[in-house]
Amino acid sequence: MTHRRAANSSHAPSCGAVRAAALLTVALVVAAAGAAGRAGAEDAQPAALDAPYRAPYLPTDDAVDLQDVPSRRDPGVMEMLRSRKALESSPRDLSAALRLADAYIDFGREVGDAHYAGYAEAVIAPWVGSSQPPAGALLRQATILQYRHEFAPARALLRRTLGLDRGNAQAWLDLATLDMVQGDYAAAGRDCVEVSAGAGVEWGVACSASLRSYRGQARQSLALLDQIESGAEYRVAGGPAGYRIWTLGLGAEAAERIGAWSIAEDHYRRALALKPEDNFLLVGYADFLLDRGRPREVLTLLGAHSQSDTAFLRLALAKAALHDPDASRYAWIMAARFEALRQRGSDFFGREQARFALELQHDPATALELARQNWTQQREPWDTRLLLAAALAAERPRAAAEALAFVQTNHLEDPVIGGLAEELRTRIESSAAVLP
Amino acid sequence: MSWRIRERAPGQGRGGAAGAFAAVCLCWSAGAAAHSASDAYLDLTVTRGGEQGGSLVHGQWDIALRDLDFVLDLDDDGDGRLTWREVRRHREDIARYAFAHLAVAGGPEHSCSLKPGIQEIDAHADGAYAVLFFDVHCKRAPQRLSLDYGLFFGIDPSHRAIVVLHDGEETSTALLSPQNGRIEVPL
Numbered sequence: 001m002t003h004r005r006a007a008n009s010s011h012a013p014s015c016g017a018v019r020a021a022a023l024l025t026v027a028l029v030v031a032a033a034g035a036a037g038r039a040g041a042e043d044a045q046p047a048a049l050d051a052p053y054r055a056p057y058l059p060t061d062d063a064v065d066l067q068d069v070p071s072r073r074d075p076g077v078m079e080m081l082r083s084r085k086a087l088e089s090s091p092r093d094l095s096a097a098l099r100l101a102d103a104y105i106d107f108g109r110e111v112g113d114a115h116y117a118g119y120a121e122a123v124i125a126p127w128v129g130s131s132q133p134p135a136g137a138l139l140r141q142a143t144i145l146q147y148r149h150e151f152a153p154a155r156a157l158l159r160r161t162l163g164l165d166r167g168n169a170q171a172w173l174d175l176a177t178l179d180m181v182q183g184d185y186a187a188a189g190r191d192c193v194e195v196s197a198g199a200g201v202e203w204g205v206a207c208s209a210s211l212r213s214y215r216g217q218a219r220q221s222l223a224l225l226d227q228i229e230s231g232a233e234y235r236v237a238g239g240p241a242g243y244r245i246w247t248l249g250l251g252a253e254a255a256e257r258i259g260a261w262s263i264a265e266d267h268y269r270r271a272l273a274l275k276p277e278d279n280f281l282l283v284g285y286a287d288f289l290l291d292r293g294r295p296r297e298v299l300t301l302l303g304a305h306s307q308s309d310t311a312f313l314r315l316a317l318a319k320a321a322l323h324d325p326d327a328s329r330y331a332w333i334m335a336a337r338f339e340a341l342r343q344r345g346s347d348f349f350g351r352e353q354a355r356f357a358l359e360l361q362h363d364p365a366t367a368l369e370l371a372r373q374n375w376t377q378q379r380e381p382w383d384t385r386l387l388l389a390a391a392l393a394a395e396r397p398r399a400a401a402e403a404l405a406f407v408q409t410n411h412l413e414d415p416v417i418g419g420l421a422e423e424l425r426t427r428i429e430s431s432a433a434v435l436p
Numbered sequence: 437m438s439w440r441i442r443e444r445a446p447g448q449g450r451g452g453a454a455g456a457f458a459a460v461c462l463c464w465s466a467g468a469a470a471h472s473a474s475d476a477y478l479d480l481t482v483t484r485g486g487e488q489g490g491s492l493v494h495g496q497w498d499i500a501l502r503d504l505d506f507v508l509d510l511d512d513d514g515d516g517r518l519t520w521r522e523v524r525r526h527r528e529d530i531a532r533y534a535f536a537h538l539a540v541a542g543g544p545e546h547s548c549s550l551k552p553g554i555q556e557i558d559a560h561a562d563g564a565y566a567v568l569f570f571d572v573h574c575k576r577a578p579q580r581l582s583l584d585y586g587l588f589f590g591i592d593p594s595h596r597a598i599v600v601l602h603d604g605e606e607t608s609t610a611l612l613s614p615q616n617g618r619i620e621v622p623l
Contacts, residue, residue, distance in 0.1 A: 056496070056556035056567040062521040066557060066564040067501040071516030114473040115503065118592035125593065148594075307563065309472050336561035337472065344475050344596040345611055 068307065076107040087123070094134060097123050101140045109147070112279030112308030117144045135165040142174060149349065151178060151377060169198030176207050183379030185215055185410060202228060202243070210250045214381075216411025218257035225251040245274050249281055256288065257381070259415040264288060279308050286314040287382070291416070295321035309337055313352050320360055331360045350374025354386045364393035375403060381414050388420040397427040472562045474503050474588060474595040478612075482603040484577075484623060491571035492548075493581060493621060497534065498558055498565040503588060503595075504530055520557070523566065527555050530566055537587040542578030549573055581621040589614040 059066070070077045083100035090096055101120040108116025121144050127137035142157035155178055161171040176191035188211050196204020205228055213221035229247040252267035268285040275281060282305060286298045298318035305311040316330035338353055350370050358367035368390040375387045384403050391400035406412070407421050477498040485491045501518055505511055510526050511518055523530075531552050542548035553569035572581060588595035597612040599619055610619060 056498075056558040058556050059520040062519065062524070064520050065517045066520055066523060067505075067518040068563075069502050069505045069511050069516055069518055072511070072514035074516070114594070115506070115592065118474060118594035119506070121593050122591050307472070309562075333561045340472075340475055340561060340598075343598050343611070344473065346473065346596075 070107070070111070076103070076110060079103045080107055094127060094136065097127065098136050098140060105140065105143055105147070109280070110275075110278055112283075112305070112310055114148070117147050120144055133160075135161045135168060135171075138164070139168065139171055139174070142171070146174065146178060149377065151182060154178065167198045169195055169203065172198060173203065173207065176211075180211060180214060181378055181380055183214075183406065183410075185211060206243075206247055206250065209254075213250070213254040213257050214410060214412065216413055218254045218413050222251055222254040222258070222260070222263070225254060241274055245271050245278070245281070248274075249284065252284065252288070253381075257413040261288075261292065277305075279305065279311060283308075283310045283314060286311070286318075290314065290317055290321065293321075295319075309334075309349075310352060312337065313356060316356075317359060331356075334360070351378060351383055351386065354390060358386065358390050358393060364390055364395075368394040368396060368399055372399065379406065381412065381417060384412065385414065385417050385420065388417060388424060392420060392424055392427075397424045397431070400424055401428075474500060474592050475562075476500070476503075476587060476595070476597045477560075477565075478585070478597050478599045478619075480583075480599065480601045480619070480621065482601070482621065482623065483571075490573070491551075492574055492577060492623060493572040495550075495570045495572070497538070497568040497570065498560065499530075499534060499568065499587070500560070500562070501564045501566055503592075504533070504566060507588075507591065508533060518564075523557070531555065531568060534568055534587060535570070537585070539584040539586075540572050541582050541584070542574045542580070545576065546578040547575040548578065548581065577623065579623055581623060583619045583621065585612045585617045585619065589617065 072078070072081070080100070080103045083096070083103045087093065087096040087100045101123045104116040104120035104123065108114065108120070120140060124137045124140050127133055128141050138157050138161045142154045142161065145151075145154035145157065155175070158171050158175045158178070161168055162175075165171070172191050172194040176188045176195060179185070179188035179191055189208070192204055192207035192211060195207045205224060209221045209224040209228070211221075212218065212224070225247045229244055229251065248267045248271035252264045252271065255261075255264035255267060265285075265288065268281065268288060271281050272278070272285065282302060286302055289295070289297045289301070295318035298314055299322075302311045302315050302318075306315060312330075313334055316327070316334045319327040319330045334356055338349075338356065341349065350373050354367050354370035354374055357363045357370055361367075367386070371383070371387040371390040375383055384407060387403045388400050388407075391397055391403075404421055404424060407417060477496075479496040479498075481494045483491050483494050501510065501523065504526075505518060508526060508529050510522050510530075512522050512525070535550060535552055538550065540548050540550045549572070551571045551573060553571060555569070556567040558565050558567045574581075585597055587597065593614050595614075599610040599612060601608045601610070601619070601621065612619070
């Protein structure tokens with residue numbers, strides 16, 4: 001009755017609820033081992049992680065913290081409450097609904113919590129479901145689907161938005177994003193031109209600069225981004241901070257492409273100084289630190305962000321890299337979260353799952369399968385890197401043939417990807433040489 | 437790699453309809469969405485105590501505290517941390533809200549009702565959950581019981597309930613969504 005619905009970490013997160021229940025005994029053993037070895041773990045753990053495996057209980061201490069929730073003192077929360085009140089007083093007002101949906105989407109993205117995408121979806125549902133949905137509602141629905149990695153329906157909604165409002169720069173920008181994520185750089189280039197026409201040259205330049213970093217021109221990309229970022233204070237009207245955070249983040253990624261580590265770190269730090277809680281920046285910087293062999297700093301950076309699954313994976317990777325006694329518990333919880341996603345029939349989060357299988361479960365065959373599936377959806381450098389790494393680890397270099405061609409065609413720069421690609425090509429050539 | 441161009445407030449900045457945007461961007465990586473959406477867990481055990489007017493089905497309903505906080509404002513001092521004191525103080529609100537979204541029916545003449553039991557706390561992989569126990573009683577035992585689930589669907593269409601039904605040796609599972617919120621339990 002009170003069993004836990006979670007997979008054991010030694011299994012790929014693929015077993016069903018019933019099987020998961022049957023695994024309870026094994027899970028408890030793992031948990032006990034983790035707890036026994038935990039004495040001396042230094043950092044303060046969020047309440048939710050303290051004892052994840054016990055049965056329902058009645059806390060004995062009134063003052064015990066059970067759960068972190070958004071604080072009402074958070075500016076993002078205050079904005080949500082204000083917008084919620086405004087919509088409640090005029091529930092048929094589309095612009096009030098769009099403001100609230102934006103507040104939810106923004107906050108959810110910042111803290112890395114998918115609940116808010118659902119709240120936003122409910123707010124705009126009456127308009128999206130109407131016989132003639134307005135462009136603004138379709139655009140938000142597309143954003144929500146894109147956030148959930150439902151790329152094909154998101155793309156269809158962006159097309160519908162542009163059918164109603166050809167000059168909608170935000171829709172073009174979202175389409176450019178989608179095309180870059182999916183590796184259709186020719187289409188993204190056309191989208192960026194429309195962005196420039198609709199939203200102004202600052203946006204068009206940033207869009208094109210970001211595109212360059214995927215196509216062997218990361219150095220030029222970085223120079224452009226630095227130029228527009230430093231000019232943002234006086235050129236970009238309305239609110240330069242967000243624009244600066246974005247261009248700094250893009251600059252960090254461009255610097256990573258060319259192995260300019262100190263420049264990349266400087267960009268991450270400057271962006272985080274402007275927006276310390278941003279889940280995307282935190283995760284990007286954590287990946288940077290993991291790659292640089294600095295896992296201890298990841299624990300400090302992400303210690304308070306274990307609610308976000310993307311952040312949690314990096315915490316688990318850092319724990320493993322440090323041979324922390326708590327590492328197996330973190331891996332177990334990560335597997336349980338993936339299992340919960342699978343049970344809800346949720347979207348496929350292949351990048352994180354592939355990395356988990358490869359680096360924490362040491363299961364290259366599963367990692368390769370997940371990375372291949374993921375690569376049919378997403379082709380950002382990390383997706384390509386994982387596919388190459390998994391193919392190498394699984395000793396199936398030819399499984400990465402399409403990704404290798406993609407790297408070559410687009411001149412994708414990245415020291416890690418470059419090394420993996422070279423190794424894979426050597427293996428393919430040497431195996432071809434012994435064929436009759 | 438996605439960002440927001442926010443519409444300019446009237447009278448602000450560059451003129452002209454074509455340039456009616458100001459720049460506030462938010463984030464840059466559509467490929468790195470963080471995941472955890474809202475789930476609840478409904479564990480049902482068929483007890484068949486109906487002949488004696490006892491419980492026909494025993495239930496355990498796990499609902500995430502952060503979801504409950506969103507609708508019920510459990511965090512009284514607004515400090516971003518839910519303590520047991522705050523949750524305990526709102527136990528009746530939680531039960532009232534939750535059970536208003538779970539209806540039970542055994543057909544005409546059976547007059548079935550759901551009796552809330554104790555509330556506890558459980559730690560799941562993605563946070564702490566309130567655990568609501570309940571029993572289903574009917575005046576006369578029906579052959580089939582239906583439960584209509586509607587928790588959070590109105591405010592979050594991506595909410596899902598994962599149902600596990602135990603009947604003797606058999607266990608079955610179901611996933612409830614706004615499109616499919618009903619469970620039929622054969623007795």
